[in-house]
Amino acid sequence: MPKYLLHYFDMKGRGEIIRFLFAAGGVQYEENVVQLPDWPAQKPNHALGLLPVLEIDGKPFPESISISRYLAAEFGLQGKTNLDNLLIDVVVDQCLFLREAFCDANFEGEKLKQDAELHRKFKDETLPRLFGYIEKVISGNSTGSGFVVGDQMTWGDLVLIDLCDIIARDPSILTPYKVINEHRKKVEALPKIANYIKNRPLREF
Template sequence: MSSTYILHYFDGGGRGEPIRWLFAYAGQDFVDNRIELREWPLMKPKTPFGTLPYVEVDGQVLGELGTILRFLARRFNLYGQNPWEEARIDEIMDFVKDRRAAYPRYVQAVFFENQPEMAAQAKADYIDQAPLTLKKLEEILAATKHGVLVGTQTSLVDISVAYYFYTLERFKKGILDDYPTLRDHGSKIWNSDGIQKWLRKRNLSFW
């Protein structure tokens, strides 16, 4: 019997969207429970750590984005083929996470606090961080020689990084033009059947 998955997050992209992309790429059905902002104050104390997203898996509750992604990736055979590859996946994901910290600030400023000046600064910071991040990812990708960031097959880190590229392109169209190998890498994920199906139907209030 297959497992039942429920994702709890706001009606937007933000921190919930990488989980949706992972479900979509894996071809795994899930319930996308979208929380309205007016519901959040009452719901917050009932969540595992007072934050979203969290998931329910066969009735068991799991919070924290990174933990959720790793748990699901293991289940979907998208977390490397040995402990070393798992560690490399974590390493690269932590590297990117540290350098995209401005994105949550942007989402917070735009959709929760209505602070356009803060949003503009967060957007600028996000774009300014990109070149050094993209250069390092380009080096990592070139070194593997398999068209993926770790090992010989697509894994969680490829999907997560492709979503990072996707948000960058939303902020600044053409930002990947100087990084053709990364653009091609992202395109393989974006154009996969699962992700394309998700992008056509997701209908989010904000991204």
């Protein structure tokens, strides 16, 4: 088994899906928690000047989604067919778009803000369109499992629950989406995921 070292800030952010994947895979890793005041001095040490970075046997790799896709393949958390993986990638892309739209409306750098018009557009236009699509994907899963694809959890399910955790800062925002709420409950109740959520450090963002 390779030795894994995750470099990321003391927040959920773009590192949380990676942590979810290690939990789901039952794989041990170490984490270098970077404090924000220390980041300017450490930034030049990373090839792209960005975090997260995952070291695999000492070799560093950037980009959270590239890392996540790799770990999913390593831990058996991809789909069973190329078409399954295509659909997972589509859902992941929609989740990333929603994440960026939500953050644009609610954050200025690392600080909270509230842009009323951007938040309204997110809640009333962007979210219904993309969550409507994702709910159709889940409901259309021919296995009836309640997962994004197939009859087992994949990394697409983890990306989706991570997104829900982010946007649920507005508790009412998920209320209209019955399929996604049921999906979230199902995935978060899986033993390895439930154990991770119960024991993870309390991080606001």
